Structure formats: structure tokens, C-alpha cells
Amino acid sequence: MLNLNIAIPQAFKVSHDQFQELTTVNRDLKLERTATGELIVMPPTGSDTGNRNLDIEGQLWLWNRQTKLGKAFNSSTGFHFANGADRSPDASWVKLERWEALTPQQREGFAPICPDFVVELRSRSDSMDTLRAKMEEYKQNGATLGWLIDRKNRKVEIYRQNQDVEILDNPVSLSGENLLLGFVLDLTDVW
Numbered sequence: 294m295l296n297l298n299i300a301i302p303q304a305f306k307v308s309h310d311q312f313q314e315l316t317t318v319n320r321d322l323k324l325e326r327t328a329t330g331e332l333i334v335m336p337p338t339g340s341d342t343g344n345r346n347l348d349i350e351g352q353l354w355l356w357n358r359q360t361k362l363g364k365a366f367n368s369s370t371g372f373h374f375a376n377g378a379d380r381s382p383d384a385s386w387v388k389l390e391r392w393e394a395l396t397p398q399q400r401e402g403f404a405p406i407c408p409d410f411v412v413e414l415r416s417r418s419d420s421m422d423t424l425r426a427k428m429e430e431y432k433q434n435g436a437t438l439g440w441l442i443d444r445k446n447r448k449v450e451i452y453r454q455n456q457d458v459e460i461l462d463n464p465v466s467l468s469g470e471n472l473l474l475g476f477v478l479d480l481t482d483v484w
Contacts, residue, residue, distance in 0.1 A: 306330035312379050313402060316371065323369075326379040328430070342416040345444070348482050349412055350384045356469075356476040357386065364392045366408065373403040374434040382411040382431070386473065407434035410472055414483070415443045428452045438472050447484060 307315065312326045325333040338346060350367045357365040366385045373379050385408035392400070399405055411431045413424050421443065428439050432452050439452035449467060451459040461467075463484075469476030 305332065307332045309373060309377065309379060309403075316403075323381065324379075325371075325381055328374070328376040328378040330377070338416050342414065342444075345483050346383050346414055349414060349442075349478065352478055353384050353386060353412075353476070356473065360475065361389070362474070363387050363389045363409070371403040372407060373405045374407050374430070375405075376430070376434055378430060378434075379403050380427070380430070382408060383414045384412040386410040407431060407436055409435075409437045410469070411436050411439045413439070413441050415441070415445060417445070425450070438470060440467055440478075442480075442483060444484060449480075 307326055307330050309326070312324070312332070315332075316322075316324055323335040323337065325335060327333065337343075346368055350365070353365045357363060364387050366382075366387070368381060368383045370385065371379050371381045372385070387404075387406060387408050391406060391409065392404075395404055395406065408431075411428075413427060415421065415424060424441055428441050428450070429452070431439050432454060436452070437454055441450040441452065443449070447463040449461045449464055451461065451467075453459075464480060466480055467478040469478075
């Protein structure tokens, strides 16, 4: 694999179509695009964070496999939001009826949908301000429930539609509430 450093000019903007082309020919890069067209090159997570992301994804996948209430996605999945952004939450889930309303072609690319549920796990290099802005963007584009898990400070910020952010200190688990019925994320191995 070729190591690649990319310098992006400050005013450089990418359309959604250009972004899709760019991601198609650069599958080894993890990219996101803001609503204003700014390209974000995201470094790979460290091994420890990657392992903890997988634990979260695995718990969500197992619950969804048992309930079949929707579709679960890992951190490699991109979504195209109504505001124009292309984002890849660390873990996400879409209600089955919303997913099935998409055409097969829409499901192939960056699905034009915001997940109903999103998780962001703060890695060592992540800025909380950037992650909080991302969580608000998820809400503004239709996410019903979102968890921002801050391992460094052992806190979880819970984002819900039409509610203030709830902050939990060192929780042992998180409930999927009325959206993900019966889902409980065990945080034991995430901390």
C-alpha cells in the first residue's frame, strides 16, 4: 500500500458527486465531506480505539441480528445528509422501513439518509468541540438518538431530538431507549 500525504487548500471545495468519485478511487482513505464541501481526511484510529469501536459495532450488530428492526452499520459506512454533508459515524443504525424505502441504487452508494441512531467514540486525537458539532449535525439531519462516548473523561453525552444534551459520568451501560428496544450497550470493555 502506498503511503500518501494530502495537503488540502483552505478554500478547496468538493461536490457530492466529486466526493463519491474520490472515495471510489481511494478506498484506503477514510474521508468525510462537510455540508459546505470541505474535504476531511481522517487518519486511521489507533489499535486500542479500533478495538473498542469494534466492540460497540459488534454489540449493535448482535442486537439488530436478533431483532431485525433495522440495519446496523460500521465506521466505514458513508451517508449523504439533506444538508449536503457526507458523514461516517463510528456506528449507526437505520430503521428497517426507512432503509427499505431507499432504492437499490441509493443503498449502493452513500445512502441519502441520516441514521436514526449514531455513535461517536472519541479517540485520543479527537477534539470534543468537533465531535459535538458533528453530533448536532446528526440531530439536525434527523438522528433521533446519538451517543458521544468520551473515554478520556469517562463521560457519555446523549443527544436526542428536541432535548438538551444529557451528560452521564462513568455509566456502566447505555439504553437504546424507545428507539432501539431492548438494546443495552455494555461499556465495560469500551472504557
